[in-house]
Amino acid sequence: MTEDIKTTPPASVSPAEKDDNALGRRGFFRWMTVGWIAFSVATGGFFTVIVRFLFPNVLFEPPQTFKAGFPNDYASNFVDTRYKKKFNVWMVRDEESIFALSTVCTHLGCTPNWLGTENKFKCPCHGSGFRMTGINFEGPAPRPLERYKISVATDGQILVDKTKSFKWEKGEWENAESFLKV
Amino acid sequence: MLQTFKDIIDILSAPTVSFTLLTIAFPFVFPPTDWFEKIHRKFGICRLWTKPGFYGGMIAITFFFVVGYFDPNFNITLTKADNFPIILMIYSMFIAIWWSMYQAYQNDDRLENGLKPMEYNDPDDKVLVWPDLVYIEFIALILFMVFLIVWSILVAAPLEEPANPAATPNPSKAPWYFLGLQEMLVYFDPWIAGIIFPIFIIIGMMAIPYMDINKKGDGYYSFKERRIGMFIFMYGWVVLWLFLIVIGTFFRGPNWNFFGPFEYWDAHKVVPLNNVNLSEYIWVKMLGTGMPTNILLREIIGFIVLIGYMGILPIILAKSWLKNYFQEIGPVRYTFLMLFGLSMLSLPIKMYMRWLFNLKYIIAIPEWFFNI
Incomplete structure (x- = not known):
């Protein structure tokens, strides 16, 4: 009951009456600075961790350009699967040219298998099939496999550049960089 | 004898045959018009939704799985830990559909005879949420937890070697609940079967109450009063979703070729599929x-x-x-x-x-x- 009467708004307290617990103007700024720094550090740390989380711990990223042996190493009408695991590329030699085929199925991105006896690439996910040339002929794949830029390096080896790909449906397989005449 | 049975099942399970048979048989099982209804009654298909029909169905499913268990080829797919949910799904879906149809047929008879449906209650006779409903839910929850714990103890998780982008398992199967989607993807572009159709399925099911303005069958099981709606929905649900999951689980083998359940999974099976636009x-x-x-x-x-x-x-x-x-x-x-x-x-x-x-x-x- 008595409290009701004695309560006075803090603003009306005169500065003369020093209260040890009161937060002064300087004290307020000091604490606010500390508070803001702590808040920024915590938030920054939180978002740093979040951003770190977006990147995988292991990054499988072999170089985009690689050498794939000498043109004479390849037998005619042969699909070389040696570079599939590391570079996601099949090296194919047909009657007159060598080209580098992407191993990404154009339907939904699985990795097809080369079936030598049936002479085709066959995708295990939805059954898309591609001929040795990369042309799609069965299953749901809407377009052929992509080819990568291929050239001969100064030492005579084949140089495959995966940064540039050639799409059949855009007529890019005519491009001289998409195959190697042998 | 048993071999003949297996051979017949293998032939029937080719999707061209099984899908056609299922589609043709479907209106006779869930008759949408009077003509189908007549044949449905005449040949006794309606007996499927009685108690003997239930036992018959359960025995048929179990017989199929038992024969499959002792078959060297079917055993491999049947006992895979990933495929266990499909076996449960086949049983549980049959039980759920039978249970609702059984009650629906009883109500159809009652309504025909001028009685009220079984679920009809006196509006003044109310049941409390707590404890009546929540208690049942609580017991169901505990039983399900026990089941999941026992399952996880008995069956080891089917873990495989670390993922490798260069080696896709052959066949590469989606989780079982996505196998219907994977089956659709075989016939459509990923944009259609992977994006537009799933959106249509979800929005379409949400839109059912707005499109179907038939007020009958509200609050009780019935078939006859809403048979066309039931027929369309059941076809989409059972044939175009559940059956596609079963196809994806048991009938799809290496290179995503079709195999009968008792057939050996030959990775070199050649199926000519020259597709033309x-x-x-x-x-x-x-x-x-x-x-x-x-x-x-x-x-x-x-x-x-x-x-x-x-x-x-x-x-x-x-x-x-x-x-x-x-x-x-x-x-x-x-x-x-x-x-x-x-x-x-x-x-x-x-x-x-x-x-x-x-x-x-x-x-x-x-x-x-x-x-x-």
């Missing part, structure tokens, strides 16, 4: 000319087919066969019903076109990632 059929095979260079001209027939199917067919139906129905539900409901209904129907149509004519895409514009 509609535009190639028209320009190359029929007209004997080359493909036109103009993309839109090249695919013009496909566009005509698509517009005819999705745009003109509903208008024709609204003026003729579905005239009364169109007037009953109005143009907005009708438009959405046709959009979802015809999209659903396009799945079996496309499957048959693939099986019969090796048709790949009706409209094929890989240049724009636009294939239907």
